[in-house]
Amino acid sequence: MRGGLLLLLLTQAASASAPTGNCGGNITVEEPGYLTSAGYPITYPPSQRCAWAITASEPGQRILVNFNQHFYLEDRGCKYDHVEVYNGGDELSPLLGRFCGNVAPSPIVSGGNRLLIKFVSDNETQEAGFSLRYEALQKGPECSRNFTAPRGVIQTPGFPEHYPSNLDCTFVIFAPEASEIAVEFDSFDVEPDAKPPPPPGALCRHDQLEIWDGFPAVGHHIGRYCGQTSPGRVISHTGILSMTLITDSSIAGGGFSANYTIHSRGASPSARLDQ
Ligand SMILES: [Ca+2]
Ligand SMILES: [Ca+2]
Numbered sequence: 001m002r003g004g005l006l007l008l009l010l011t012q013a014a015s016a017s018a019p020t021g022n023c024g025g026n027i028t029v030e031e032p033g034y035l036t037s038a039g040y041p042i043t044y045p046p047s048q049r050c051a052w053a054i055t056a057s058e059p060g061q062r063i064l065v066n067f068n069q070h071f072y073l074e075d076r077g078c079k080y081d082h083v084e085v086y087n088g089g090d091e092l093s094p095l096l097g098r099f100c101g102n103v104a105p106s107p108i109v110s111g112g113n114r115l116l117i118k119f120v121s122d123n124e125t126q127e128a129g130f131s132l133r134y135e136a137l138q139k140g141p142e143c144s145r146n147f148t149a150p151r152g153v154i155q156t157p158g159f160p161e162h163y164p165s166n167l168d169c170t171f172v173i174f175a176p177e178a179s180e181i182a183v184e185f186d187s188f189d190v191e192p193d194a195k196p197p198p199p200p201g202a203l204c205r206h207d208q209l210e211i212w213d214g215f216p217a218v219g220h221h222i223g224r225y226c227g228q229t230s231p232g233r234v235i236s237h238t239g240i241l242s243m244t245l246i247t248d249s250s251i252a253g254g255g256f257s258a259n260y261t262i263h264s265r266g267a268s269p270s271a272r273l274d275q
Helices: 001-014 268-271
Strands: 025-029 032-036 049-056 064-066 084-086 095-099 114-121 131-138 145-147 149-154 170-173 179-189 208-213 220-225 235-236 240-246 255-264
Touching: 025 032, 025 131, 049 064, 049 131, 064 114, 145 149, 149 170, 179 240, 208 235, 235 240
Parallel strands: 025 049, 145 170
Antiparallel strands: 032 131, 049 114, 064 131, 084 095, 084 114, 149 255, 170 240, 179 235, 179 255, 208 220, 208 240
8 A cells, every 4th residue: 555655645746737747647537638758759857756647537438548659768678767557546556568668659548447657767868758648438338248159240339330439349259168269350441540650560549459369458469450451360279269349439430240160179170171
C-alpha cells in the first residue's frame, strides 16, 4: 500500500496543473485528450518521476492510448529513462510495458477502466520525450461469444452490413485437449489506419482485430489486423484461439466472416484433410 500512498502524493502534488500538466496528475476522461512529457517535443528535464492516473468516467469503459510517433527516450535498455504503462490505477497493477528508445509503443488498451502512465528520467542524457492521446472506449452492444462446436462461423455483428461503432468483442474457440483449431477468413474489411506512421507494420489505431493462440493478451500473439489485410488462415495449437475486435466511434468497414474447424490430433492425416 506504500506504493499507492507515494503515488497519491505524487499525483496530488501535480494535480494543481491542467490535465495535460507536465508531470503527472489524475485525469478523468470525459473526452479524448493528450499528455506529454515536460519540454516535449524538444527535450525533457533530468530527474523526472511523474505518474498520470487515467480513469474512464464510467466503470464499464476501457482506456485506449496512442503514442505519437515522435518518441525518443534515452535508450540503454530503458535502465535510466523510460515510460511505463500499468493496467490499473497504481504501480501495484500489472505492468503492460516499459518503453524507451526511438520507436513509439503500439496502441495500448486497458483491461479495466484505469491506466497508469509513469515517466522516469535520470540525471543525465535527455531526449525528446513522448506524447500520447488517450480516450475512453464507449461501451457498444454486447458481442462477445464462446465457441465450442467442432466447426462454426465467426462474424462481426450484423455481417455483411457494416459493423457497429464502439465494439469491444472477445471471441474464444475452445477445443478438446490435443486438438488443432484452424480459422479461415473468407472476407475481411476493417477500417484501415489511413496514415500509418513510418515504421512498417499495421498499428490499426481506429478499429482492430487481434488474434492469439491462447487467451487474449496471455497467449501467443498471432497478429493485429485492419484495412483489407486479411489474417487468411490461422492455426492454434493450444486448444484455445481467441480474437478481440475493438472499434472506435466513427467509420466502419464491412467487417469479417471466418470459418473455423477443430481437428483432433489423434485423427489420421486423411481424416484431417476432410474438411
Ligand atoms: Ca537520462
Ligand atoms: Ca472505426
